[in-house]
Amino acid sequence: MxxxxxxxxxxxxxxxxxxxxxxxxxxxxxxxxxxxxxxxxxxxxxxxxxxxxxxxxxxxxxxxxxxxxxxxxxxxxxxxxxxxxxxxxxxxxxxxxxxxxxxxxxxxxxxxxxxxxxxxxxxxxxxxxxxxxxxxxxxxxxxxxxxxxxxxxxxxxxxxxxxxxxxxxxxxxxxxxxxxxxxxxxxxxxxxxxxxxxxxxxxxxxxxxxxxxxxxxxxxxxxxxxxxxxxTHLPTPKYRWQQEIAIQEQVQKLQRIDQQAQGRWRQIMLEGREGSVSFDEMAAQIDAQVSTPYEESFETLSALPEDPKLPSAALLEQAKAYALKRSEASKAAADQLRNVPFMPAKPTPP
The missing domain is CATH 1.20.1540.10 (Rhomboid-like)
Incomplete structure (x- = not known):
């Protein structure tokens, strides 16, 4: 112009x-x-x-x-x-x-x-x-x-x-x-x-x-x-954003695992009440479908950096404690099922 x-x-x-x-x-x-x-x-x-x-x-x-x-x-x-x-x-x-x-x-x-x-x-x-x-x-x-x-x-x-x-x-x-x-x-x-x-x-x-x-x-x-x-005068980040995002993603993943594990727990208990599976089979399913996902989530969360400056630092500790608690509780339940003595069915009277 x-x-x-x-x-x-x-x-x-x-x-x-x-x-x-x-x-x-x-x-x-x-x-x-x-x-x-x-x-x-x-x-x-x-x-x-x-x-x-x-x-x-x-x-x-x-x-x-x-x-x-x-x-x-x-x-x-x-x-x-x-x-x-x-x-x-x-x-x-x-x-x-x-x-x-x-x-x-x-x-x-x-x-x-x-x-x-x-x-x-x-x-x-x-x-x-x-x-x-x-x-x-x-x-x-x-x-x-x-x-x-x-x-x-x-x-x-x-x-x-x-x-x-x-x-x-x-x-x-x-x-x-x-x-x-x-x-x-x-x-x-x-x-x-x-x-x-x-x-x-x-x-x-x-x-x-x-x-x-x-x-x-x-x-x-x-x-x-x-x-x-x-x-040359960029501020030093208070914390690393990628670490914060990693914590948020793993906590969200734990929430999905928790929902799935609770659903599987209810299903296993229902099958046990119906008598369609033995106690040993119930224990094996709890180990594979409940305890193991919680344990793997705990290990993944524990591998994340522990920086107190991260906004989700407290949330990370809570998530680790929850995953560990659920893993140990489900393992204990599976062990109890394995220790239940076998009770043969009473013979049907003629």
């Missing part, structure tokens, strides 16, 4: 395809999460973590894809609606200014960089997600473009676009220091990244200096240096 056409931009202009596509993708992810059990107005952190939210124990434990996936997750309908309104408002301007390819690059890089800064600042204290980091990058890019094109714009249009975008960004970031639960580090990281990437990707039509390439190189180098500094 050339600077001469900036004055033709209006809120009534059609939304460009990439902006519409990003809005549709965010809404689609939210709908899929609803179908998967997420809440409409609010989803707990456990649900967000399952879908890929940013969280130091998980992200820094090798799940770096969360820096990307987190920008498409939203904690509720209000969170989604406010972000999509801002994306629609700024996206339709910036996509025309930079073109769809550069616009998408600004959006994605801003979102990832914002989540990276959030990871460093928030550490182990927050589960974060949302498109706001990427959206702030869009507004940062808008400010850069309008500033460099200001001499080729009408004064009224420049004031409307530049000061409006600046006021929106400043007020929203300021609100983040007042209202709890807002990830301001992602906002700031995305905003600064959007400005840097915009300087690097500025269309040649608005560049007035032949020496601007040096400025782009210096700004790009500073941004890369900043990223390197963040990567």
């Amino acid at each position: 050339t600077p001469e056409r900036i004055t033709s931009i209006s809120f009534r202009a059609p939304v460009p395809p990439m902006t519409k596509g990003l809005i549709a993708l965010n809404v689609l992810v939210f709908v899929v999460m609803l179908l998967g059990g997420a809440g409409f107005w609010h989803s707990p952190n456990t649900v967000q973590l399952t879908w890929g939210a940013n969280f130091a124990p998980a992200t820094a434990d090798g799940q770096w894809w969360r820096l990307f996936s987190a920008m498409f997750l939203h904690f509720g309908a209000l969170h989604l609606g406010m972000n999509m309104l801002a994306l629609w408002d700024g996206g339709k301007l910036v996509e025309r200014m930079f073109g769809p390819g550069r616009f998408l690059s600004i959006y994605l890089l801003s979102g990832v960089a914002g989540n990276l800064l959030s990871l460093v600042i928030q550490g182990n204290d927050a589960v974060s997600g949302g498109a706001s980091g990427a959206i702030f990058g869009i507004y940062g890019a808008l400010l850069v473009y309008v500033w460099f094109a200001r001499h080729q714009m009408q004064t009224r249009e420049f004031r409307w676009l530049f000061w409006g975008a600046l006021a929106f960004s400043a007020l929203t970031i300021g609100m983040g220091y007042i209202v709890p639960g807002i990830d301001n580090s992602a906002h700031i990281g995305g905003f600064l990244t959007g400005m840097v990437i915009a300087v690097i990707l500025l269309p040649s039509a608005i560049l007035t200096s032949k020496y601007f390439l040096l400025t782009q190189l210096l700004i790009g180098t500073a941004w890369v240096a900043g990223l390197f500094a963040l990567l």
Whole structure:
């Protein structure tokens, strides 16, 4: 888009395809999460973590894809609606200014960089997600473009676009220091990244200096240096997320084993009362179908790491104690059945 056409931009202009596509993708992810059990107005952190939210124990434990996936997750309908309104408002301007390819690059890089800064600042204290980091990058890019094109714009249009975008960004970031639960580090990281990437990707039509390439190189180098500094100051995870997930999976497996074992116990007792199996046969079935599954579950749970910092550390101890208790109790029952003396049936009188 050339600077001469900036004055033709209006809120009534059609939304460009990439902006519409990003809005549709965010809404689609939210709908899929609803179908998967997420809440409409609010989803707990456990649900967000399952879908890929940013969280130091998980992200820094090798799940770096969360820096990307987190920008498409939203904690509720209000969170989604406010972000999509801002994306629609700024996206339709910036996509025309930079073109769809550069616009998408600004959006994605801003979102990832914002989540990276959030990871460093928030550490182990927050589960974060949302498109706001990427959206702030869009507004940062808008400010850069309008500033460099200001001499080729009408004064009224420049004031409307530049000061409006600046006021929106400043007020929203300021609100983040007042209202709890807002990830301001992602906002700031995305905003600064959007400005840097915009300087690097500025269309040649608005560049007035032949020496601007040096400025782009210096700004790009500073941004890369900043990223390197963040990567070398990542927080040490309070615990390993993979270990936490392993405990949760094994506890859920124990619950399934428990249900199956109790069902088999009832079936074996019923067959014993009916006289269709001997005591020795009952004991053998209890060993194979009740005691052994509990014992194997106990051994698996005991092999898991015992880190008191894990959220499920207490649950792990409870699960081990339960599996061991059930295993020993069923073995004792089987031994009692084997020790029952054989009682021959009384002869039927003639």
